Amino acid sequence: MSSDVTLIIVIATALAFDFTNGFHDTANVVATSISTRALSPRIAVGLAAILNFAGAFISLEVAATVAKGIVDADAITPTIVFAGLIGAIAWNLITWYFGLPSSSSHALIGGVVGAMIAAVGTSAVDGESLLAKVAVPALVAPLVAFSVAGLAILVAYRIVGRLRPGPVNRGFRLGQVMSGGLLALAHGTNDAQKTMGIITLALIAHGDIAADNFHVPTWVVVSSASAIALGTYSGGWRIIRTMGSRIIKMDTAQGFSAQGAGSAVILASSHFGYPLSTTHVISGGVMGAGAARRLSAVKWGVAGNMIVAWILTIPMAGGIGGAAYGLTRVFGTGSLGPVVVSLLCLGLIGAVFGRRLQRGSPITAGARG
Amino acid sequence: MILGSVIDWETLGKVALASLLAGVGVTLAFSLAIVGATRMAEMRRNGRGIEAGAYATLMIVALAVSAAAVAFGVIVMTTK
Numbered sequence: 001m002s003s004d005v006t007l008i009i010v011i012a013t014a015l016a017f018d019f020t021n022g023f024h025d026t027a028n029v030v031a032t033s034i035s036t037r038a039l040s041p042r043i044a045v046g047l048a049a050i051l052n053f054a055g056a057f058i059s060l061e062v063a064a065t066v067a068k069g070i071v072d073a074d075a076i077t078p079t080i081v082f083a084g085l086i087g088a089i090a091w092n093l094i095t096w097y098f099g100l101p102s103s104s105s106h107a108l109i110g111g112v113v114g115a116m117i118a119a120v121g122t123s124a125v126d127g128e129s130l131l132a133k134v135a136v137p138a139l140v141a142p143l144v145a146f147s148v149a150g151l152a153i154l155v156a157y158r159i160v161g162r163l164r165p166g167p168v169n170r171g172f173r174l175g176q177v178m179s180g181g182l183l184a185l186a187h188g189t190n191d192a193q194k195t196m197g198i199i200t201l202a203l204i205a206h207g208d209i210a211a212d213n214f215h216v217p218t219w220v221v222v223s224s225a226s227a228i229a230l231g232t233y234s235g236g237w238r239i240i241r242t243m244g245s246r247i248i249k250m251d252t253a254q255g256f257s258a259q260g261a262g263s264a265v266i267l268a269s270s271h272f273g274y275p276l277s278t279t280h281v282i283s284g285g286v287m288g289a290g291a292a293r294r295l296s297a298v299k300w301g302v303a304g305n306m307i308v309a310w311i312l313t314i315p316m317a318g319g320i321g322g323a324a325y326g327l328t329r330v331f332g333t334g335s336l337g338p339v340v341v342s343l344l345c346l347g348l349i350g351a352v353f354g355r356r357l358q359r360g361s362p363i364t365a366g367a368r369g
Numbered sequence: 370m371i372l373g374s375v376i377d378w379e380t381l382g383k384v385a386l387a388s389l390l391a392g393v394g395v396t397l398a399f400s401l402a403i404v405g406a407t408r409m410a411e412m413r414r415n416g417r418g419i420e421a422g423a424y425a426t427l428m429i430v431a432l433a434v435s436a437a438a439v440a441f442g443v444i445v446m447t448t449k
Contacts, residue, residue, distance in 0.1 A: 058446050136376055144385050155393055159400040163407050171403035178435070179395075182442050189446050257396050258379035262391035267442045271387065274380045 003078075003206060005335035009342055010078045010202045013085040015227040018195040020092040022052060022231020025191065027239035028101065028262075028282040029044045029184045029232070031213030032255035038176035041235070043160040047177075049233035056225030057198075065094020070109060070133060070234075078202055079328055080115045082338050085198070086345060087111025087321025091313060093349070094097040099238035100309040102270040103277035107317040108194060109134055114318025115325040130314075135273070138310060141265070142284030143277040149261035149288035156253045157293070172252035179259035186266050187278055188228060195224040242284065246302045248290030258285040281311065395438045402431035 030044040031050075039047065048246045088107040095102040109130075116124050160168045199220045203209045209217075262278075262285040269276040283306060306335070327344075328337030405428030412421035 001435035055446070058443075123407050140381060141383075144388055147385075148388050151389065152393045152396035156396050156400045159397070160403055163404065167407040168403055171384075171399075171406060175435075177441060181440055185443065186446060243442045253400075256399065257392075260395045260399075261392035262387070263442060264395065265384070265388040267445045268384050268391060268401065271445045272383050274377070276384075313392050 003335070003345035006078050007084070007202055009335065010082050010085070013082055013089070013194050013342065014198045014202070015223060016228035017085045017089050017092075017104075017108065017198075018192065018224055019150070019234075020089050020096075021195070022049075022228040023236040024096050024102075024104055024231075024236040024238050024239065025230070026232045026234075027243040028278050029180060029187055030235075031240045031243035032250060032258050032286065033176045033180045033283075034240060036173065036176060036252045036255040038173035038252065039180070040144040041240075044180070045233055045235040047181065048187075051181055051184035051230040052125045052232045053225045053229035055185040055190075056192035056228060057221060058185070070126055070129045071113060072120070072126075074200070075116065075124045076112075076119045076205075077119070077181045078205055079333075079338065081198060081202060082341075083115035083118070083325035083328055084108065084321045086324040086341060087114055087248050087317040087319070090222050090320045090342070093352075094275075094316075095121065095309050095313075096236050096238060096351075098309075099242040100306055101239050101243055101279050101283055101310045102306070102313050102363050103138070103279045104191065105194065105277055106134060106138065106310075107311045110314035110317030112320035114321035114323075117318070118322035118325040119329075123275060132269030133313065137269075137274065137276050138280055141269075141280035142287070145261055145265045145281045145284030146288035147284040147292070148265060149258050150292035152257040152261050153254055153289045153292045156257055156334035156367045160253065163251060169252045172256040173242055175256045176252065176259060179263055182263045182277075183259055183266070183282070184232075186263065186270070186348075190266075190270070190278065192224045192228045194228065196220050197339070199224070216303075227338060228326065242302065242306075243286060247283070247286050247299055248297050249305075250286070250289065254289040254293070258282070258289040261285040261288065293328060310356050336337040391392060391438065392409045395435055398434040399431070402428050402435060405429075 026045055026048060028037070029048045030041075033039045033044050034041050085108070088104065088111040091102070091107040091110070092104055113125055113130065121311070126365050145228050196216045200209065200214065203217070203220075204214070209215065244250070250258070262282045265276065265281045266278060287298050287303055324341055328341050331337035331340055405424045405426075409421050409424035409428060412418075412424060
């Protein structure tokens with residue numbers, strides 16, 4: 001009975017993380033299309049939600065463990081997964097509140113690593129693997145996307161530079177529908193599978209699925225796809241504003257180059273099995289498309305804040321994940337701990353949103369800057 | 370030393386090269402499609418049928434390359 005309750009809480013928390021992943025990362029997919037007026041905000045997030053949903057069904061091959069090889073898989077328990085998810089959700093909400101695009105994948109890895117250290121100790125974490133699979137790609141992703149987008153925009157300006165702006169803008173706006181669609185599909189394929197993997201692992205730990213018969217049940221695929229699509233449709237407008245207009249003021253060619261470069265880097269990394277964060281790639285692409293035209297076009301202060309958030313993601317999500325695990329264990333090893341921590345988190349989120357609603361309406365599609 | 374041993378330089382190089390070719394290539398192709406469409410309309414307005422046909426061909430080929438890149442992207446997603 002106690003393990004049933006814990007399983008239900010882990011599944012609900014995983015779907016909640018999936019939802020925050022969707023609305024936190026909407027900006028990656030739609031921000032450039034909205035800021036260049038290639039698509040209206042509502043149509044952009046609606047299209048992204050549909051394509052994220054569809055993307056979740058495209059492939060299930062990588063619905064394996066998040067943090068695989070980074071933490072000792074044999075030591076993972078549902079409570080550690082729960083605490084890791086709490087760390088990831090909390091960091092996603094904090095960075096969303098400050099309008100900072102940060103990696104949901106890194107938040108999840110950080111949360112699980114933190115909970116694991118609190119539960120088992122540092123011996124359960126492979127530091128070298130963390131460096132190779134997380135830290136180095138985090139450095140590489142924005143640099144590659146920055147260079148590709150920078151070169152792409154120079155090529156684009158060279159070719160269309162002598163044409164009248166009207167047809168050029170119309171053309172690149174059409175192109176952004178295509179490149180944005182590809183990004184949304186790629187995002188759904190990559191990110192929804194993390195939740196599927198986590199829920200499937202919880203089902204294996206609970207004994208509902210045999211460990212030697214790893215498969216993702218259909219209801220897990222549908223619920224994960226729905227959660228990320230709903231989150232995407234909710235639209236994280238604060239981050240959309242940062243990504244779309246606070247880093248650079250983009251023209252349509254820059255928007256297309258940033259999205260095209262982002263799609264190319266994400267798909268190339270998928271193809272060669274070198275996982276990169278969608279957020280880091282798109283942010284690097286946006287900065288590259290701006291800097292290639294004029295270095296001072298990029299608001300480096302905003303870019304600096306984002307990089308600080310990226311650096312803090314793993315330690316902060318890890319710290320919160322570790323604290324969540326510690327708090328859970330105060331109430332014993334049963335399901336009481338996860339229940340209490342879940343209620344506490346829901347209360348905190350309700351209080352923060354309640355205060356914001358009292359202060360004024362939240363940032364929405366109609367109120368975007 | 371530690372960084373040198375944990376970085377998979379070969380895969381990283383492949384990712385960087387493929388990203389560069391695909392990212393710049395798609396932008397190049399789509400920009401050429403815009404040039405083709407714009408110049409084709411201008412040539413047709415000026416009654417220059419042969420040039421309009423040449424720009425229409427450029428537009429179609431460039432759009433086909435762009436569409437092929439998107440299709441390849443979807444294939445990459447489905448086969449990983």
